[in-house]
Amino acid sequence: MVTSLPPTPPAPTAAAQSTPAQTTKDRLIVALDFPDSATALACVDQLAGTVSWFKVGLELYLASGESVVRELKRRGHSVFLDLKLHDIPNTAAAAVRSLSRLEADLLTVHAAGGRAMLTAAVEAARSLPHPPRLLAVTVLTSVDAASLAETGVPAAPVEQVLRLARLAAECGIDGMVCSPAEAAALHSALPKALLVTPGIRPAGADAGDQKRIATPQFALAAGANMLVIGRPITAAPDPKAAAQAILSDMAKSNPTR
Numbered sequence: 001m002v003t004s005l006p007p008t009p010p011a012p013t014a015a016a017q018s019t020p021a022q023t024t025k026d027r028l029i030v031a032l033d034f035p036d037s038a039t040a041l042a043c044v045d046q047l048a049g050t051v052s053w054f055k056v057g058l059e060l061y062l063a064s065g066e067s068v069v070r071e072l073k074r075r076g077h078s079v080f081l082d083l084k085l086h087d088i089p090n091t092a093a094a095a096v097r098s099l100s101r102l103e104a105d106l107l108t109v110h111a112a113g114g115r116a117m118l119t120a121a122v123e124a125a126r127s128l129p130h131p132p133r134l135l136a137v138t139v140l141t142s143v144d145a146a147s148l149a150e151t152g153v154p155a156a157p158v159e160q161v162l163r164l165a166r167l168a169a170e171c172g173i174d175g176m177v178c179s180p181a182e183a184a185a186l187h188s189a190l191p192k193a194l195l196v197t198p199g200i201r202p203a204g205a206d207a208g209d210q211k212r213i214a215t216p217q218f219a220l221a222a223g224a225n226m227l228v229i230g231r232p233i234t235a236a237p238d239p240k241a242a243a244q245a246i247l248s249d250m251a252k253s254n255p256t257r
C-alpha cells in the first residue's frame with residue numbers, strides 16, 4: 001500500500017510554463033527491468049501502441065547486450081539507456097561515443113564523477129551525429145544521510161542533490177533523474193533542466209521496495225517532465241490497461257511543463 005504521499009506541490013513557475021509542451025504519451029517511460037530480452041520484448045509487444053518510451057537499465061543491458069536497444073529502436077520506440085556512467089573523463093567520454101551507435105535518446109551519467117568527467121561526457125555527446133540527451137544521477141534514492149556521511153559528505157541528501165545538480169547543469173548536462181520529493185526543489189533551482197522521476201505509484205498501488213513514492217499527478221505538478229514507471233505496469237495482470245489508466249490520470253493532471 002502507498003503509505004505516505006507527499007502534499008500537493010506549489011504551482012509551476014512561469015519558467016516552467018515556457019518549456020515546450022509534450023504529449024502525455026511522451027512523458028511516460030516504462031522501465032524494462034527484466035533478466036532477458038525475450039521477456040522484455042514480450043512486454044513491449046503488450047504495450048505496443050500505448051507506450052513509446054522504454055528504459056533499459058544495467059540488468060537488461062548486461063544480459064542482452066545491445067540487441068534489445070537496437071530492437072526497440074527498430075520498432076520506432078525511444079530509449080532511455082540507464083547505464084549510470086562514472087569513470088575518468090577520457091573513459092566516460094569514450095563510453096558515450098561508443099554507445100552512440102545505439103542512438104539512445106537519453107543516457108545517464110553520475111554527477112559525482114565531477115566537473116571534468118561531466119564536461120568530457122557532454123563534449124563527447126555533442127560531437128555525435130545523433131547525440132543522446134544526458135541525464136545526471138545525483139544522490140541515489142537508496143542513499144540516506146548516514147550513508148552519505150560514511151562516504152565523507154556531511155550534508156542532507158537534498159542539499160547534496162542540489163549541489164550535484166547545479167554542477168551537472170553548469171557542465172551542460174541536459175537534466176537529472178530525481179525522486180518526486182526532490183522535483184520541486186530541482187525545478188525551482190534549475191527551471192530548464194529535464195527532470196525524470198522514478199518512484200511513481202498510482203494512488204492505492206503497492207509501493208514494492210520504493211520508499212519515497214508519489215502519484216503521477218504529484219510528480220508532474222512538482223515539475224517532472226517525464227515519469228519512469230516499472231512494476232505498476234510491467235507486473236500488472238494487463239500491462240496495456242495499466243499503462244492506459246496511468247496515461248489517463250497523467251492527462252488529467254494538466255501539466256504545464
Ligand code: C5P
Nearest residue numbers: 031033140141198199210228229230231
Ligand atoms: O518498478 P518501479 O516503478 O519501482 O521501477 C522504477 C525504475 O526506476 C527501476 O528501473 C529503478 O531502477 C529506477 N530508478 C529508481 N530510483 C532511482 C533511479 C532509478 O527507482 N533513483
